[in-house]
Amino acid sequence: MELARTPEPPYYAVVFTSVLSLDDEGYHEAADRMFELVRGTPGFLGFDSVRDEDRVGITVAYFASEEAISVWREQPEHVVTRGNGRERWYDAFEVRVARVERAYRKGRG
Amino acid sequence: MELARTPEPPYYAVVFTSVLSLDDEGYHEAADRMFELVRGTPGFLGFDSVRDEDRVGITVAYFASEEAISVWREQPEHVVTRGNGRERWYDAFEVRVARVERAYRKGRG
Numbered sequence: 001m002e003l004a005r006t007p008e009p010p011y012y013a014v015v016f017t018s019v020l021s022l023d024d025e026g027y028h029e030a031a032d033r034m035f036e037l038v039r040g041t042p043g044f045l046g047f048d049s050v051r052d053e054d055r056v057g058i059t060v061a062y063f064a065s066e067e068a069i070s071v072w073r074e075q076p077e078h079v080v081t082r083g084n085g086r087e088r089w090y091d092a093f094e095v096r097v098a099r100v101e102r103a104y105r106k107g108r109g
Numbered sequence: 110m111e112l113a114r115t116p117e118p119p120y121y122a123v124v125f126t127s128v129l130s131l132d133d134e135g136y137h138e139a140a141d142r143m144f145e146l147v148r149g150t151p152g153f154l155g156f157d158s159v160r161d162e163d164r165v166g167i168t169v170a171y172f173a174s175e176e177a178i179s180v181w182r183e184q185p186e187h188v189v190t191r192g193n194g195r196e197r198w199y200d201a202f203e204v205r206v207a208r209v210e211r212a213y214r215k216g217r218g
Contacts, residue, residue, distance in 0.1 A: 003126050003165075003201055013207050015122060015169055017112050017157045019216070048126045050159045050167045056112075058159045058167040060124055092112055092216025098122050098207035107128070107201025 004046035009100045012063045018093035020055040027089045043068025113155035118209045121172045127202035129164040136198045152177025
């Protein structure tokens with residue numbers, strides 16, 4: 001597995017934590033579609049995403065600017081899918097928008 | 110499972126993404142100890158942590174201030190354990206320090 005490769009800060013991180021409902025019909029296809037779709041957003045820098053066997057997930061998506069986040073938030077198919085997530089797929093979630101100020105890493109150049 | 114409960118922004122998030130090495134002897138005990146220890150840090154607000162079967166993990170720890178992050182970073186036992194992580198337990202990791210500017214949620218009051 002590879003971690004996201006992001007440029008030097010500053011940039012933005014959208015931290016999405018969630019608990020997936022047992023009623024997750026259609027969720028995985030929709031999630032895959034969103035990962036595909038976000039790649040086409042200008043200013044999108046990458047993401048890391050993990051879900052464990054307790055159905056808790058964390059996805060962190062990185063964007064160059066607040067403007068890039070706005071474009072993604074208003075993407076029409078994303079708006080519809082987000083509504084499904086809120087209504088059906090998630091028992092709980094939280095979205096945090098944060099400005100990355102510094103970063104350190106190990107394991108690649 | 111419960112997600113972290115954090116106050117209204119602004120506050121700080123330390124986003125730690127990692128790939129755990131196959132040589133993880135001592136890792137899990139050390140991780141549990143760090144989760145216990147961080148709770149005693151003044152200004153620590155909570156954390157979310159997930160690792161999947163591909164050994165990729167994301168932990169997001171929330172702090173009230175940069176000062177609280179500094180205190181945690183310099184905690185002596187944490188300094189030692191971080192060295193072990195860097196040298197032995199992680200094939201790759203990245204730490205991002207970010208200022209949370211806004212947040213939305215579903216699933217609790």
